[in-house]
Amino acid sequence: MRQLEDFYIAQLQDKHPADIADILQRLPVDEAYPILSQLSHSKAAFTLAEMEKDRLVEFLEILEPTFLASVLQEIPPNEAADLIGELPTSKWRPVLKSLAPEKAAPIRDLLKYPEDSAGGIMTDRFISLNENETVLQSQKRLRGRVELKSEDVSYLYVTNNALNLVGVVSFRDLLFSPPQKSIREIMNPNIKFVRVFDDQEEIARHFQHYHYLGLPVLDRKNQLVGVVKASEVLRVAQEEATEDMQLMVGLSGEERALTPWTKSIRRRLPWLFINLITAFMAAAVIGIFENTIAQWTALAVFLPIIAGQGGNAGMQTLTIVIRDMALGEINPGDGxxxxxxxxxxxxxxxxxxxxxxxxxxxxxxxSFHLGIVAGAAMLLNMVAASLSGVLIPLGLKFFKVDPAMASSIFLTTVTDVAGFFFFLGLGTLALKFFVL
Amino acid sequence: MRQLEDFYIAQLQDKHPADIADILQRLPVDEAYPILSQLSHSKAAFTLAEMEKDRLVEFLEILEPTFLASVLQEIPPNEAADLIGELPTSKWRPVLKSLAPEKAAPIRDLLKYPEDSAGGIMTDRFISLNENETVLQSQKRLRGRVELKSEDVSYLYVTNNALNLVGVVSFRDLLFSPPQKSIREIMNPNIKFVRVFDDQEEIARHFQHYHYLGLPVLDRKNQLVGVVKASEVLRVAQEEATEDMQLMVGLSGEERALTPWTKSIRRRLPWLFINLITAFMAAAVIGIFENTIAQWTALAVFLPIIAGQGGNAGMQTLTIVIRDMALGEINPGDGxxxxxxxxxxxxxxxxxxxxxxxxxxxxxxxSFHLGIVAGAAMLLNMVAASLSGVLIPLGLKFFKVDPAMASSIFLTTVTDVAGFFFFLGLGTLALKFFVL
Incomplete structure (x- = not known):
């Protein structure tokens, strides 16, 4: 048995951290933990970095502090900061204290930036050259930096003596330029950058619009502090799209199909109660017209058609508007x-x-009258639905709420309330004037 | 006036093609076309490449063939192929004929691949080295390839004499390795790749899982034919997320908030008619119980609550399942x-x-009886809703349809039909046995 287990661990050890994370996430934490702790420290660290946030927090909570410290020792500061950032802030200090001071310092710096800012998603592994160096000097200096793996670097950034970003050089240029030229002469001074507190959603839009592979990140003093990579932005964009879809239908926090139901209930039930309140508003409208229905029960049959069609038409509009707002493809004046x-x-x-x-x-x-009443109510409700599909997300944004937030719940409230009101109201009028 | 116009064009000419495309897309085609045609050919070409598919097709339809040909002459084959690919196939031949044969040949090759395959999204601008070359030979050969801009290249791919992919070398390795070593000695032979006919959605999942910046593309003979870049995958991922959201609510084809309404109607109305059919199914259930409602009109008031809550609960489930299926985070056995x-x-x-x-x-x-009937129907409908939220996308996938396709329409049909049936059915039983 013992041998079999060793064999299994050895096999895992050879896999990509993303794949190991996939396997361990499917196990209960108490089964997964012993396996994780037998991996090499660096493999364990990168595996943790690949986990879903939910599961990661579970692991971090039961990890022994000494194991966590030795694991963090093995990975770059930005990955370590991401992991520590998932812990409650009260636990940061003991973890940072257990690390070597020269390891803890850059992590402490990174933890200052919000998770969803450029500082939170950037890597601090990048190469910068001094503009006053010669090409040959730069080449020599780089040769010594063996700790940088090739895949971490797309561009070489150029700074002046004050560490301000002044340009960019490609590996190709560095490779083929005359050795005695200065970096300043071969660099491209025309450089795009982001600020360390810029929002990740804004940055993702930027990458999508201009197709960057990476962008340098500057702090308040215009000093180069990191690089945001396209692969990270891909993760961010996916997260934001998921969040928007889930927020729309009333789901707070990221949920997966296999998230345990005891966790899911905390996310779904509050929204269902909010939906219940809005559903009773629609019911109250029917309640007003109960006498009408008692006299003309055929109206009750058409209620779900008027409301349902309105809801569907409104969702079409809503989905398009929210998507365009999320990707910044709709300007303020376009409302x-x-x-x-x-x-x-x-x-x-x-x-x-x-x-x-x-x-x-x-x-x-x-019934000719029923046809007229149903047709007219249908038209009115579809107009109300489509206008709400635009106005609800714009309104949420105006109140500084995410435009996707529970917007489908608000929308169906409008389409139910308006639909029932138009339909039963017209029905009541028809009853009154045509004495059916 | 003439001067003002020149000034305006000159200003546009300096902007990024993505920004020019944004501006031109907001104008009617007949106003935008004269502006486009006054830009430099390469600027015009890249601007076209940045346009939304819908608007691009409009432009391509009115572009003079000679102008189109001179524009295509200016851009790399993969961008040209993307543009031509938007035209109806019958128009490909005349356009290709108007190009120089050496320009047309690679475009013709690229047009063979489906738009949504690796071949359709790859760039054919990449650098390959021969494994038998020395580092020095490679360096010299690269020096001559001035047409390759730095941002197009993240890695250097290594092929053997049969042009099969055998490894990868970073610029750093090429820069710093001893000049007389062979490329084979410094390359990393452990290389990930995709096949030219692989689906773009599958590739996007791959990039998201492993955080690649680029992956080489192999054809059937294992020859290297292109490179898929992370920036392109970001576009694909965004497109797929949009498509899923829009498909879910019954929107075919990509629509934007400002797509002209005459176009939108063709995409939305068919789904609304399908929704109408399903709404009448729900109405028919109420129709069956019309007598019950006539005797107990309070039931009509609660109809939208039972159906609406079910619909909302089901949408929560559906959204999560579809998202997980799209990102490949749910395995077949997980159903x-x-x-x-x-x-x-x-x-x-x-x-x-x-x-x-x-x-x-x-x-x-x-009414105690109403409370019992409503509460029980609510419970039953929420169970039906959640199970449908899983079964509908799985069922669509089983029939080889996109799991997102109109799934919210199917879902609300289930929650309306089941909800009305449970509620009015229980109500009828209560009427019968308790003689209210």
Whole structure:
């Protein structure tokens, strides 16, 4: 048995940390922990770095402090800072104290930046050259920096004596330029950068727009402190897209299909209660018209059609607007244009769907009045739905809330309340004036 | 006026193609076209490459063939192939014919690959070294390749005499290794790659999992034909996330907030009609129970609560499952586990929400029976909703349809039909046995 286990560990040890993380995440923590602790320290460290946040926190909570310290010793400061950042702040100090001081210092610096800022996602592994060096001097100096693996570096950044970023040089230029030229002469001074407190979502938009492979990060004194890489931005973009989708339907925090249900319930139930409140608002509208329904029960049959179609049309609009807002493809001045478009579109869609609903209403219940009432309510509700699809995310943004936040819950409230009101209101009028 | 226009063009000419594309896309094609045609050919070409697919097709349709040819002459084959690929296939031949044969040949090769394959998203600008060359020979040969801009290259790929990929060398290694060593001696033979017909979604998952900056692309003969870059994968990942979100709510093709409404209607209306069919299924269930409602109109008030809560709970599940399927984070064997989780979760949520709905039902309408019927129906519908949230995407996938495709429409059909059936069915039984 012991031998089998060793064999299994040895096999794991050879895998990519992302794959090991996948395997360990599927096990209960108490089974996974002994396996993790038998991996080499650097493998264990990179494996932790690849884990889902949820599971990572579970692991970090039960990891022995000495093991955690020796693991952190093995990985670059930015990865270590990401791991420590997941712990409650009260635990940072003991962990940092157990590290060698020269290892702890850069980690302490990185922990100052918010997780979702450029500082939080940058790597501090980059190569900078001094503008006053010659090409030959730079080449020699780089030869000594064996700790930098090739995949960490796409560009060489150039700084002046005050450590301010002044340009960029490619490996190609450094390789092929005359050895006695100064770096200043061969560098490209035209350089894009981000600030250390810039928001990661903003940075992701920047990368998507301009197709960068990496961007340098400057602090307040314009000093170069790190590099954001495209591979990291890919992770950020994916996270933000997931977050938007999940926020829209009322899910707080990232959830996965296999997140334990006892955790999921804390994320889902509060939103279901909020939805319940809004559902009762819709029910209250029906309650107002209970007498109408008692006289004309065919109306009850059409209720879900009016509300459901409105909800669906509104979700189409909402999904498009939220996506464009998230990717920064809609400017502040575009709100009115988008609203006008949705107005025209919903009138056209509403007439098409309204006519069909009206005809079916007429044929099914053999009532001309029902057809007119259902068709008209359908048109009105689809217009209300589409306009809400634009106005809800814009409104949330105005109040500095994420535009995706529970927006589908608000939307269906509008489409239910408005749909029932239009339909039952028109029905009541029809009852009154045509004495059906 | 003329001078003002020149000034405006000159200003545009200095901007990044992505920014020019943004500006031109906001203008009607007939206003944008004269501006585009006054830009330098290479600027015009890269600007076209940055445009949204929809607008690009409009431009390509009205572009004069000679202008298009001179524009394509200016950009690398892979960008040219992407542009031509947007035209209907019948127009490929005349455009290719108007190009110089040595320019047309590589474009023709690239057009063979599907748009969403590795071949479709790769760049053909990469540097390969022969394994038998010495470091010095390679350095000399590279010096001559001035056409390659630094940002196009992260790695140097190594091939044997048969042009098969055998390894990878970093610029750093090439810079610092002893000049007389062979490339074979300094290369890393352990290399990851993709196949030219691999699906872009699969490749994006690969990049996300392993954080690559670039991966070489091999054809059927194991020859190196291109490189997929992380910046391109970022675009693909974003596209796929958008597509999933939009497919879920019934939107075919990518739509933006400012897509003209006349175009949007073709994408949205068909789904609304499909939704209408499913809404009538829900209405038919109410129709069956019309007598029940006539006797007990309070039931009609609670209909949207039972259906709406079910719909919302189901959307939470659906969103999570679709996201995990899209990112490949859920394995085939996980379906049963996910189903079990949702079963437990929905029973817990259903009991919590069901009790509240039941109590409100009792208090509002002063009817103990209504409370019991509403609470029980709520619980049953939430269980049905959550299970559907797992089963609908799995079912769509089983039938080789995109799991996101209109899944929210199918889901609300289930939650409406099941919700009305449970609620009105239980209500009918209560009427019968307790003679309310």
């Amino acid at each position: 009115r244009k988008a609203l006008l478009k949705e107005l025209l579109l919903s009138i056209a869609n509403g007439i098409a769907i309204g006519i069909v609903v009206g005809i079916i209403g007429y044929l099914w219940k053999d | 049963r586990k996910a189903l079990l989780k949702e079963l437990l979760l929905s029973i817990a949520n259903g009991i919590a929400i069901g009790i509240v709905v039941g109590i409100i039902g009792y208090l509002w309408k002063d």
